[in-house]
Amino acid sequence: MSDQELLDLCELILGEEDELLIPIEKLLELILQEKEDIELDFKKLKDLLVKDTDHFRVIDSPVNDQDWDENNQTLLKNFGFYHGPRVLLRSKSPNEEELLREIANQIRRALETINSVYNNRRDGISDEEEIQILEIMKRLRADADASSEASEGI
Secondary structure (H helix, E strand, O other), X not given: OOHHHHHHHHHHHHHHOOOOOEEHHHHHHHHHHHOOOOOOOHHHHHHHHHHOOOOEEEEOOOOOHHXXXXXXXXXXXXXXXXXXXXXXXXXXXXXXXXXHHHHHHHHHHHHHHHHHHHHHOHHHOOHHHHHHHHHHHHHHHHHXXXXXXHHHOO
């Protein structure tokens, strides 16, 4: 698959998604599901998206991913929440305030989902997992607050 065909596929996938900002890691998974025979890694995909400024805008995460340990990132990913840079189609580009609001909303949705899972499955969670979930919820609250404050400052 040529780079242009890959970018066309990215544009198609992003155009069908409801969310404005799609984590590049999630986009990579969607591409690999669509084209099982393709060899593609995160770095190559990100580089292609960054170079195509006419169609895509890559936005680094406002969250410092280094503050999250790998186990927490894996747990969040299992719930469908990803860290790292995101991409959006230029044709769907919001203004900066809308963008920060979308980021804050995504973080809040992650927090609500984890809170719901935690409350519904509390009996089946080990002490270690409970501590891990509570740490994630605390961190998500802080990240949502930071994103909300950033959007108010615009």
